Amino acid sequence: MSRDGTPRMDWDRGARTGLPEAVYAEVKTVPQLVAILEDAAARDKALLFTRMEVAQFADLPAEWRARLDHDALSRTAILGTPPALPDVADIAVVAAGLADMPVVGEAVRTLAFCGVRANVIADVGVAGLWRLMERLEDIRAARVVIAVAGMEGALFSVLAGLIAAPVIAVPTSVGRGVAADGHVALHSALASCAPGVVSVNIDNGFGAAQAALRIRTQIEAARLCRDLEGTSG
Structure with a gap:
C-alpha cells in the first residue's frame, strides 16, 4: 500500500x-x-x-x-480459477476441536489456491486421546502436518512425539480465562518438549499453509535429487 x-x-x-x-x-x-x-x-x-x-x-x-x-x-x-487439485493429499491439517475450524479453513483454502489438496482431520484433541490415535495412520501418511489447537495447545507436542513429518503449530484464540486469545497455546507451541515443532502466530492459518508449501517444495526437490542420483548410478 x-x-x-x-x-x-x-x-x-x-x-x-x-x-x-x-x-x-x-x-x-x-x-x-x-x-x-x-x-x-x-x-x-x-x-x-x-x-x-x-x-x-x-x-x-x-x-x-x-x-x-x-x-x-x-x-x-x-x-479467478485456482489450479486443479490432485487426487492425493500430502499435507494434513489436524484440528483439536471444531471451534478451530475457521483457522483450518483458512489454511486449507490457501493450500487449494496453490493447487495443493489437504487432508482435514478434525476434532481429535487430546482430551479424548483415542480420537487422535484412531486417525494416526492417516496423519502419518502426510509429508507435512499443520496442527491447529487452542486452549492449552497440548496437541502440538503430543502429535510431534508420534509422527516423523514436520509439524507446524497454529495456536488459535479458542479458550477462556487464562487460555483466552490464544497466548497459552502459543507459549505451549514455543515451549514444546517435542523436538522440531515450529509455530506461526495465533490464528494464522494462511501463514501455516505458506510454511507447509515451502517445506513441501524442499521435500520434493530432495526426492528428485535422490531419484537422479539413483538413475545416474
Missing part, C-alpha cells in the same frame, strides 16, 4: 519466492479492495483474499461479489 492509500500489488512474488501474492482484506476500504480486484482482473490474475468478513464482502459491488468465491467460515475469498 502506498502512502496515499493506493494499493501496490507484488505480482512478481510468485516468481521470486514460489508463493503467490495474497491480500489481507481486514481494515481495507471498499474502494481499495475494488482497485485491487480491477488490477488483478486486468492482468488475468487469480488472487486470494484473507480475513474478508461477511459484512465487508456484502459491501462490495454486485459485479465483484459475483466473481468472488467467498467462504464465510474461513473469511477467505478467491478471484
Whole structure:
C-alpha cells in the first residue's frame, strides 16, 4: 500500500519466492479492495483474499461479489480459477476441536489456491486421546502436518512425539480465562518438549499453509535429487 492509500500489488512474488501474492482484506476500504480486484482482473490474475468478513464482502459491488468465491467460515475469498487439485493429499491439517475450524479453513483454502489438496482431520484433541490415535495412520501418511489447537495447545507436542513429518503449530484464540486469545497455546507451541515443532502466530492459518508449501517444495526437490542420483548410478 502506498502512502496515499493506493494499493501496490507484488505480482512478481510468485516468481521470486514460489508463493503467490495474497491480500489481507481486514481494515481495507471498499474502494481499495475494488482497485485491487480491477488490477488483478486486468492482468488475468487469480488472487486470494484473507480475513474478508461477511459484512465487508456484502459491501462490495454486485459485479465483484459475483466473481468472488467467498467462504464465510474461513473469511477467505478467491478471484479467478485456482489450479486443479490432485487426487492425493500430502499435507494434513489436524484440528483439536471444531471451534478451530475457521483457522483450518483458512489454511486449507490457501493450500487449494496453490493447487495443493489437504487432508482435514478434525476434532481429535487430546482430551479424548483415542480420537487422535484412531486417525494416526492417516496423519502419518502426510509429508507435512499443520496442527491447529487452542486452549492449552497440548496437541502440538503430543502429535510431534508420534509422527516423523514436520509439524507446524497454529495456536488459535479458542479458550477462556487464562487460555483466552490464544497466548497459552502459543507459549505451549514455543515451549514444546517435542523436538522440531515450529509455530506461526495465533490464528494464522494462511501463514501455516505458506510454511507447509515451502517445506513441501524442499521435500520434493530432495526426492528428485535422490531419484537422479539413483538413475545416474
